[in-house]
Amino acid sequence: GQNIDQPTEMTATEGAIVQINCTYQTSGFNGLFWYQQHAGEAPTFLSYNVLDGLEEKGRFSSFLSRSKGYSYLLLKELQMKDSASYLCAVTTGGGNKLTFGTGTQLKVEL
């Protein structure tokens, strides 16, 4: 089966940097997605990693190590609007089926 682990909650200060980790144990791993979800709303796409390394996109960066089954999402210059749940999801096998972690609830404080 698939197993994806993320911390349940994190708290950080406005303007700071926060790293949200995701570890996975899956068979037939293809790639890893990060989504942001505000309470009661749809998840929105943040990043996709298929190769090892860091992908940078503005204030958000995502890292993948396939050999370690590990990814992180890095958020810089935190803003209050970044308070949300961050979902890690992997694709396995030949299709586009996503398996999600339980999500990390990030709270940004003044």
Added chain:
Amino acid sequence: DGGITQSPKYLFRKEGQNVTLSCEQNLNHDAMYWYRQDPGQGLRLIYYSQIVNDFQKGDIAEGYSVSREKKESFPLTVTSAQKNPTAFYLCASSPKGAVTDTQYFGPGTRLTVL
């Protein structure tokens, strides 16, 4: 404006009644998906379809049914056989259903069964 619409946003039903949730997309995407989200759990895949007139069960298909008669539409029926139907239901679509495709989500329907 291209996007995915789900209606209604909130839905209440009595126990024992079937209910159908709508999902429409005008993105010209081939693949569509239904997920269920419960507090403290990740999104779980109910059904998915990669082409019109074809669909496959996801991880938790029991008590649900779908149809894909048109490319734009992928309605989900929650039947009375579903033991715990109260949840937040999310529909998504992706261009071709390829491994590298991003899935885009609709706004969701919160179903409460009384």
